[in-house]
Amino acid sequence: MTAATGTPGQYEIQETIRYVLRPGPPPPYPELVALERTLLLAIADLYCAVAQQYQCDEAADGRGWARLNSIRYQTSVGLGHGLVSAHLQVRALARDCQWLAEQYTAGAVGCAGGEQ
Numbered sequence: 001m002t003a004a005t006g007t008p009g010q011y012e013i014q015e016t017i018r019y020v021l022r023p024g025p026p027p028p029y030p031e032l033v034a035l036e037r038t039l040l041l042a043i044a045d046l047y048c049a050v051a052q053q054y055q056c057d058e059a060a061d062g063r064g065w066a067r068l069n070s071i072r073y074q075t076s077v078g079l080g081h082g083l084v085s086a087h088l089q090v091r092a093l094a095r096d097c098q099w100l101a102e103q104y105t106a107g108a109v110g111c112a113g114g115e116q
Contacts (some may be wrong), residue, residue, distance in 0.1 A: 013042045013097065020094035026087035036079055036086075039093040043075055046100035053107045064103070071096045 008016065016038050026032065047068065054064055074096055079086040 008038050008042050017094045017098050020090055026083055029083055029086055032086040032090050035090050039097050043097050046104055050100050050103045
């Protein structure tokens with residue numbers, strides 16, 4: 001995690017996504033809780049940056065905004081009480097985080113008066 005913000009760094013985010021999306025049985029529930037926390041912190045940072053990019057981009061399509069709305073909903077769902085529901089939720093968060101990271105990297109554009 002970065003010292004200044006307490007959010008995970010780029011390497012930690014990539015490793016978390018890779019770990020969560022690997023095939024195999026789910027990790028124990030307490031580990032899923034920690035993975036969810038890491039992903040939610042990363043998503044919060046990336047979401048703001050990507051949403052700002054979309055606001056600045058006049059050519060942004062509705063699919064991107066729909067995905068952002070879907071991610072906002074997904075982050076509010078929570079893990080649930082069962083191992084399977086928690087595993088599925090963490091995997092969904094990992095895919096959302098991966099998409100946000102790709103959007104951020106692909107659209108690293110600055111708005112008028114500042115840069116990302």
